[in-house]
Amino acid sequence: MSETAARAVTAPKPRRDLARAVVRFAGDSGDGMQLTGEQFTLESAVAGSDLATLPNFPAEIRAPAGTLFGVSSFQLQFGSQRVYTPGDRLDCLVAMNPAALKVHLDDLKPGGLLIINTTAFDRRNLDKAGYAANPLDDPTLAERYRLHKVDMTALTLEAIQDLPLNTKEKDRTKNFFALGLVSWIYTRPLDPTLDWIKRKFAKNATIAEANARVLKAGHAFGETAEIFSECYQLEPAEMAPGLYRAMTGNRALAWGLLAAAERSKVPIVYGAYPITPASGILEELAMHKRFRIRTIQAEDEIAAASAAIGASFGGAVGVTASSGPGIALKGEAIGLAVTAELPLVIFDIQRGGPSTGLPTKTEQADLMQALYGRNSEAPVVVLAPATPGDCFFIAYEAVRIATKYMVPVMVLSDGFLANGSEPWRIPDPSTLPPIEVHFRTDPNGFFPYLRDPATLGRPWVRPGTPGLEHRIGGIEKQDGTGDISYDPDNHDHMVRTRAEKVRRVAQEIPPTSINGPATGDLLVVGWGGTYGAITAAVERSQADGKAVASVHLRHLNPLPPDLGHILREYRRVLVPEINSGQLVRVLRAEYLVDAVGFNRVRGLPLATEDICDTINQLVEGH
Amino acid sequence: MSATGTGAAEAPRYTKKDFESDQDVRWCPGCGDYAVLSAVQKSMPDLGIPRENIVFISGIGCSSRFPYYMNTYGFHTIHGRAPAIATGLRVARPDLKVFVVTGDGDGLSIGGNHMLHVLRRNVNLTILLFNNRIYGLTKGQYSPTSEQGKITKSTPMGSADRPVNPIAFALGCGATFVARTVDRHIAHMEETIKRAAAHRGTGFVEILQNCNVYNDLAWNVLYDKEQRLAHEMKLEHGKPLLFGPVDARQALIMDGVKPVVAPAKETPPDRLWIHDESNVNAAKILADLFAPDYPVPVGVFAAVSAPVYEEIVLDQEQRAIADKGVGEIAKLLKSGDTWKIE
Numbered sequence: 026m027s028e029t030a031a032r033a034v035t036a037p038k039p040r041r042d043l044a045r046a047v048v049r050f051a052g053d054s055g056d057g058m059q060l061t062g063e064q065f066t067l068e069s070a071v072a073g074s075d076l077a078t079l080p081n082f083p084a085e086i087r088a089p090a091g092t093l094f095g096v097s098s099f100q101l102q103f104g105s106q107r108v109y110t111p112g113d114r115l116d117c118l119v120a121m122n123p124a125a126l127k128v129h130l131d132d133l134k135p136g137g138l139l140i141i142n143t144t145a146f147d148r149r150n151l152d153k154a155g156y157a158a159n160p161l162d163d164p165t166l167a168e169r170y171r172l173h174k175v176d177m178t179a180l181t182l183e184a185i186q187d188l189p190l191n192t193k194e195k196d197r198t199k200n201f202f203a204l205g206l207v208s209w210i211y212t213r214p215l216d217p218t219l220d221w222i223k224r225k226f227a228k229n230a231t232i233a234e235a236n237a238r239v240l241k242a243g244h245a246f247g248e249t250a251e252i253f254s255e256c257y258q259l260e261p262a263e264m265a266p267g268l269y270r271a272m273t274g275n276r277a278l279a280w281g282l283l284a285a286a287e288r289s290k291v292p293i294v295y296g297a298y299p300i301t302p303a304s305g306i307l308e309e310l311a312m313h314k315r316f317r318i319r320t321i322q323a324e325d326e327i328a329a330a331s332a333a334i335g336a337s338f339g340g341a342v343g344v345t346a347s348s349g350p351g352i353a354l355k356g357e358a359i360g361l362a363v364t365a366e367l368p369l370v371i372f373d374i375q376r377g378g379p380s381t382g383l384p385t386k387t388e389q390a391d392l393m394q395a396l397y398g399r400n401s402e403a404p405v406v407v408l409a410p411a412t413p414g415d416c417f418f419i420a421y422e423a424v425r426i427a428t429k430y431m432v433p434v435m436v437l438s439d440g441f442l443a444n445g446s447e448p449w450r451i452p453d454p455s456t457l458p459p460i461e462v463h464f465r466t467d468p469n470g471f472f473p474y475l476r477d478p479a480t481l482g483r484p485w486v487r488p489g490t491p492g493l494e495h496r497i498g499g500i501e502k503q504d505g506t507g508d509i510s511y512d513p514d515n516h517d518h519m520v521r522t523r524a525e526k527v528r529r530v531a532q533e534i535p536p537t538s539i540n541g542p543a544t545g546d547l548l549v550v551g552w553g554g555t556y557g558a559i560t561a562a563v564e565r566s567q568a569d570g571k572a573v574a575s576v577h578l579r580h581l582n583p584l585p586p587d588l589g590h591i592l593r594e595y596r597r598v599l600v601p602e603i604n605s606g607q608l609v610r611v612l613r614a615e616y617l618v619d620a621v622g623f624n625r626v627r628g629l630p631l632a633t634e635d636i637c638d639t640i641n642q643l644v645e646g647h
Numbered sequence: 648m649s650a651t652g653t654g655a656a657e658a659p660r661y662t663k664k665d666f667e668s669d670q671d672v673r674w675c676p677g678c679g680d681y682a683v684l685s686a687v688q689k690s691m692p693d694l695g696i697p698r699e700n701i702v703f704i705s706g707i708g709c710s711s712r713f714p715y716y717m718n719t720y721g722f723h724t725i726h727g728r729a730p731a732i733a734t735g736l737r738v739a740r741p742d743l744k745v746f747v748v749t750g751d752g753d754g755l756s757i758g759g760n761h762m763l764h765v766l767r768r769n770v771n772l773t774i775l776l777f778n779n780r781i782y783g784l785t786k787g788q789y790s791p792t793s794e795q796g797k798i799t800k801s802t803p804m805g806s807a808d809r810p811v812n813p814i815a816f817a818l819g820c821g822a823t824f825v826a827r828t829v830d831r832h833i834a835h836m837e838e839t840i841k842r843a844a845a846h847r848g849t850g851f852v853e854i855l856q857n858c859n860v861y862n863d864l865a866w867n868v869l870y871d872k873e874q875r876l877a878h879e880m881k882l883e884h885g886k887p888l889l890f891g892p893v894d895a896r897q898a899l900i901m902d903g904v905k906p907v908v909a910p911a912k913e914t915p916p917d918r919l920w921i922h923d924e925s926n927v928n929a930a931k932i933l934a935d936l937f938a939p940d941y942p943v944p945v946g947v948f949a950a951v952s953a954p955v956y957e958e959i960v961l962d963q964e965q966r967a968i969a970d971k972g973v974g975e976i977a978k979l980l981k982s983g984d985t986w987k988i989e
Contacts, residue, residue, distance in 0.1 A: 071986050217984065261988075270985045284976045294739045314967040316974035319738050319960055323731065324764040331728040331761075332735030335704070338722050341739035361725050450988075451980045488720035488736075488743055491699045496668065496715050498723025499707075508670070509715065 040212060043257040045104025047112030048207060050200075051129045052121025052142075054088045054097045057200035062099020063446075064204055064221060068213035070271055070448045073261025074103035077557055079111035079630065080444045084301065084384045091145075091153035096128045103211075105260040109557035109564075111445070113632040117210070119203050121145060121177075123154035139170040140206065142199070144178035173253065175246070177202045184242035185235045194232070198239040205243025212258040215244060265450055272449035274413040274442035275302070278372055279309035281420025282344060283316045288421075289428065289460035294336030295344045296321045296329035301384040302440040303346045303374040326351035330358035330371070337367040338497075340464060340487035342424055346372035349391045350380065352435075356399045359433055361499050363403040363523060366474070366483045368427035368434075370420070371405075375439040375553075377628045386628030387440035389553050390604035395435045396582055396611070402520055404527040406434040407582040411556035413442050414449035418457075419579065425460045426530055431482040437581070439603075441630050442554040468492030473507035481526040531583040537591055541567055541574025546644045548595035549575040550620070552608055555631050559601055562636035571644050581608070589616045597643050599623055601636050661692035668718040679830035679857035680709060683777060684716055686836040687746075691719075694844055696744050703746045704733045706753040709784050709858075710777035713748040727758025730765035733772050737957045744844070745772040751792040752782050755811050759791075766820035768956035769848040775840070776813055777830075777854050781862035799861075813853040814948055815934040818927060823848040825930065826947045829869050830856040835881075835945065842947060848955050868938045869945070878938040882946030887919035888933075890942040899942060906932055908941065924950040 048065070052058045059080055069076050078101040088095030102112035117138040120126040122145035133139060146161055166172055181199040182192070201218075208215055219237055226233035247253050286293045295318060297307040311320045319341075323329035326347055333343030343362075345355065352373045362369040375391045377383025391398075395407045406426055410419040416438060423434040465471065465484035473495045474483050486493045495507060503510035504519055540563060551559040556577045563575040576591060578584065592598055592612065598620035600609035606622040613620055623639045625631055666688040674680045691701070701719040705711035707726035714721025720743075724732050729747045737745055747765075754762050754776045765774070781799070782788040788801040792813065796805035817825045824846040828839040836854065843850030855866040868874045880890035880899065888899040889911055896911035900920050923929060930949035937943055 067984055071984075073986075073988065221984075264988050266988050268981060268985050268987050270980070270983065280976070280979065283974065283979065287974070287976050292739065294735055296735060313974055313979070314964045315971055316976070317964060317968075319964065321735065321738055321960075323734075324760055327728060328731035328734075328761055328764065331724070331731035332738070334724070335722075335732035335735030335737075336739035338732070339736045339740035339743065343735060343739075357725050358728065365722070451985065454976045454980065488702050488740065489700050491697070494699055494718055494720050496670075496703075496717075496721035496723065498714070498721075499725055500723065 040256050040258040043259050044106055045102060045108060046116045046211060046257065046259070047100065047102045047114065048117040048119070048211070049098055049100040049115050049129060049132070050119045050203065050207075051096055051098040051125035052200070053090050053124070054083060054085070054095050055090060056097070056121045057197070058097045058099050058121070061200045061204045062101060064218045065207060065213065066101055066446060067217045067221070067271060068208055068215070069101070069103040069211075070269065071217045072213055072259070073264075074105065074259055075108040075262035075264055075448060076101055076103035077108050077111045077447055078445050079441065082385055091122060091124055091150045093124045093128055093154060096125050098125070098129060103259070105262050107262065109561040110630065110633055113634045117207065119207060121200070121203065123150045123156055123160070126160060127154045127156065133170060135169055137170055138210070139166070139172045140203070141172065141174050142177040142203070143174045144176050175206070180242060180246060181239050184238050188231055188235050190231060190235060195235065198235050201236050201240040202243035202246070205240040205245075206247045209244045209247030210253065210256050212256065215240060264448070267450040269448045269450055271446045272414045272417070273305075273444060273446045274410065274416040274438050275305035275374070275444070276309050277414055277416035277449070278420045278436070278438065279306050279313070281417040282310065282424065283313055283318060284417070284454050284457060285421045285424035285460055286316055286318055286342070288454070288457060289342070289424065289462050291428070291462050292341045293318045293344055293424075294321065294333060294341045295319070295346070296323050296332035296336075297346050298323050298326045298329045298351060300326075300348050300351050302376055302443045303348050303351070303372065305443065306346050306372065306374075326354035327358055330355035333369055334358060334362050334365070334367060337362070337369055338365070338488070340485065342368055342370065342428060344370040344372070346374065348374050348376045348384075349378050349382075349394065352391065352394060353398065359405065360399045360401070360403040362433045363399070363405060364499055364501070365497050366431045366523075368431055368485070370423045370427050371433060371435045372420075373435060373437050374443045375437060377626075383628040385440065387554065387630060388603050388626060388628060389437075389439055389555065390607065390626065391437060392552075392581065392604065392607040392611070395437055402524065404524050404582065406430070406432055406527055406530050407437060407580075408434060409437040409553040409579055409581055410442060411553065411577050411579060413445050413447050415579070416442060417452070421457055425458060426533060428460060428462050428485070429482065430480045430526055430530055431485060432526055432530070437553055439554045464490070465493065466490050472505050473497055474502055474505050476504075480529060481522060528583050531586045534580045534583070534585045537576050537585045537587050539574050539576055539591065540564075542572055543574070544594040545572030545574055546595065547571070547573045547597045547599060547640060548592060549573065549599045549601065549636070549640065550578065550592075550608065550612065551575065551601055552578040552581055555601055555603065558631040558633045558636055561633040562640060565633070565637050566640045566644070571640070573640055573644060578608070584615065592616050592618045592620070597621070599639060599643055601631055601639070603631060658695045658697045661698065663688045663692065665698060666691045666718050668716050670715045672716050673712060674709060675860050677859040678709070679779065679859070680713070680777065682830045682833060683775070683836065683854055683856060684713065686833055687775070687840060688717070690837050690840045690844070693841055694744070700742065701744045701746070702736065703748060704729045704736065705748040706758055707784070708750040708753040708782075710748055710750040710856075711753060727753050727756070728761060729753070730758065730761040730774070734765055734768070734770050734956070737770050737772060738960055741771070741957050741961060746844075747772055747774045749774065749776050751776065751778045751780060751790045751813070755813060755816065756791040762816070763820045766817055766822040766849050766851060769821070769823050769953050770957060771848055771955045773840075773844045773846070773850040773852070775852050775854055777856040778813055779856045779858040779862055780810075780865045781858050783858045783861050787861035812934060815931065817851045818931050818934050818949060822851045822949070823953045824850040824947070824950045826851070827853045827855065827945050829866065829945060830854055831870055832945070839946070842950075846950060848953055868943060874938070878943045880942035880944045882922050882933070882944050882948060884922055884924045884947070887921055897942070899936070906936060906941065924948075927951060
């Protein structure tokens with residue numbers, strides 16, 4: 026599609042150059058805002074912009090129309106420079122109804138572009154949104170923002186009046202009007218969306234025609250209507266050459282598993298129970314049976330983990346996934362995998378908690394659960410992807426470590442990474458490190474708990490191997506023989522051995538990469554989905570001349586062996602997290618450094634601006 | 648490897664001894680589990696399956712120590728979850744013969760949910776549920792199969808719960824093979840275990856088992872010679888449901904939609920209830936019957952054929968591969984919307 030990128034739409038109106046923009050589409054759950062945002066993302070990617078997205082939707086599937094809690098939105102930042110986050114404040118807000126305006130207006134920058142679908146501003150919708158008077162009649166709105174009132178529904182119906190569709194069907198295409206209009210404003214090519222419409226509605230030519238026409242009508246409206254005095258163009262971002270695709274975190278985790286199954290030649294059995302925001306991984310994997318990945322939609326979270334463990338006992342790689350509440354339920358089973366010393370990969374797609382919490386919102390508050398959330402001492406390896414695309418490599422790495430060390434590996438993703446997408450340079454899978462799985466077949470001198478001297482991993486035996494029949498279980502075992510043992514010294518030894526095995530995974534961790542000077546006033550340490558916000562903030566501070574650096578941890582247990590040394594090279598250490606201070610506690614305990622936290626637990630990604638302010642205070646305050 | 652085959656053709660000739668592990672058996676002296684262990688070990692050679700292809704999976708409880716004593720592959724797991732672990736194992740390795748050993752607490756209380764789902768899915772494995780109507784390993788609390796009003800350490804004034812009936816539960820879950828046997832009826836136990844093991848799908852066997860420490864003689868109706876003679880009703884496919892001593896033989900018949908007991912001699916042959924293992928509805932009526940008002944049925948209540956969960960899973964995989972070939976990650980990565988940056 027490279028030629029499409031070059032063939033950006035040209036328009037007679039003058040176009041102003043722009044380095045980056047933050048746009049949010051907001052409307053009712055039924056208004057198709059997620060789809061609109063995804064298509065705008067694809068158009069922007071094809072136009073060569075770097076970008077980051079933030080889908081944000083209610084937990085209710087069909088929330089009552091017009092209500093504040095039923096508002097669904099999709100935000101993205103795109104630019105000609107490196108884009109790390111979906112952005113803090115909006116340059117452009119598209120509000121499809123009064124509720125969307127009310128919920129999102131505060132995030133729009135003063136002077137920002139505000140596009141309103143006026144059709145939806147009737148008494149009924151105003152009441153539902155709690156507006157006593159129509160906010161569009163308030164002159165201050167137009168004073169504060171560049172307000173554009175567009176009767177989208179009427180324009181949509183007009184564009185397709187001759188098509189044999191009922192009014193409801195016609196009305197449902199109005200999100201494409203908004204998409205066409207915003208695509209015109211930011212000079213995004215329509216071709217990717219037109220192609221998508223053609224594919225998606227291949228079986229219904231009339232719907233396809235309607236959507237395509239409405240998209241073009243929105244585009245033409247921008248072009249011809251007098252109200253839009255300005256429009257923008259962006260230079261393509263400087264990105265590493267290669268073939269790119271949009272990638273979400275959940276899909277990347279799933280594909281990472283497929284890559285691991287192909288490379289290791291060991292089948293994967295994926296046990297899961299539907300839970301937001303992890304269900305997408307199960308659905309993605311279920312589409313790829315050709316990769317010999319077998320999915321089990323289990324009866325509950327415990328069964329999902331148990332089925333994965335049963336598969337690992339059978340010589341497959343067992344993988345299970347959930348969000349925080351489900352991980353809590355799986356705790357005992359994970360402990361079994363720890364003591365049975367079987368490979369197991371666990372994905373935790375974190376969301377707001379405790380209990381049901383905020384199912385569709387993001388959070389990073391399961392780090393302590395991952396490290397310690399099981400009875401007794403049951404250490405597991407903990408990894409965390411930094412970006413949606415990084416999820417691919419982390420899933421692959423999790424399988425590699427789990428099979429090499431015969432150990433459970435927990436991956437901490439989150440709702441933001443799971444649903445967010447980024448332009449992702451497609452890797453060459455042959456460059457991934459090999460996954461060498463060895464099943465023991467030699468009965469000579471075999472005991473189930475003999476250990477590899479380098480990894481301390483025990484032999485993996487596929488049932489069906491003659492002469493190696495053996496029994497393992499959750500009761501403490503004599504090291505070596507694997508026989509049941511209640512011997513006090515042996516238990517002490519096994520507790521230490523299980524911990525040491527996890528510690529030895531440190532030998533897999535590459536040297537920590539430092540973004541910034543190797544020594545200075547402040548080191549910002551992050552993990553997981555806050556990578557973008559932290560990196561953007563640190564680079565902004567560096568541009569201001571501050572001696573600030575950042576490191577982003579992908580390995581949380583064990584921690585990188587060089588981290589302690591790095592921490593001591595800076596006067597202060599700041600740890601921004603979407604929790605009330607979990608990694609900061611680990612770092613303080615582990616390294617006796619006076620690290621401080623920056624913590625916001627709002628169900629939303631951290632704002633670059635807020636991190637910047639904290640960096641400034643710490644650097645200037647010493 | 649076929650989906651369900653277990654390499655029967657090349658199985659060596661085994662004796663019971665080949666299935667005894669080197670571990671010391673740690674059940675209480677006099678426990679019914681010894682008899683079950685012996686019956687299982689004795690049944691194994693007749694299955695014609697190589698020892699290395701057999702796996703015993705258990706949960707937690709006295710019965711769940713079972714795998715340690717079998718010289719096969721074995722996995723002693725966590726409380727109640729053996730059916731789920733065994734399901735994952737079967738999906739990964741449909742070439743293995745899998746047994747689940749569980750108890751009334753493990754299988755019907757903490758693991759009741761997994762028992763429900765393994766039965767409705769009809770996973771190809773054999774479940775041996777040791778029912779002693781008590782929690783033995785935790786030293787004598789009432790179990791989900793204990794009779795209402797049971798006086799135990801945790802219920803000094805009697806338990807308030809009504810018991811669950813394992814046979815009725817299994818049939819209600821859609822089980823395709825449901826049988827009951829007794830730890831002290833060695834020959835019947837061996838015969839029942841072998842039949843369950845040969846069933847394609849989930850073979851569910853309730854073994855009435857004695858906990859001589861915490862609930863001695865809970866099944867005395869089938870131990871005591873006289874009581875057994877009076878109440879035991881052997882279920883035999885194609886034969887009438889008769890029980891009781893030869894001189895006072897009783898027939899179980901249906902009076903409308905109600906099962907009733909009538910003297911066999913006075914029952915016309917066309918009114919006799921001929922046991923039919925393929926009739927699950929009839930099995931559900933039999934499941935609820937117990938002494939003293941009714942006979943106690945032992946044997947195979949139902950044996951029917953139904954699709955096997957993991958065979959469907961594998962078939963879908965095979966069809967997907969036959970349709971488009973084995974997946975290649977390099978191709979998948981480049982599929983769909985992509986764009987090039989020079």
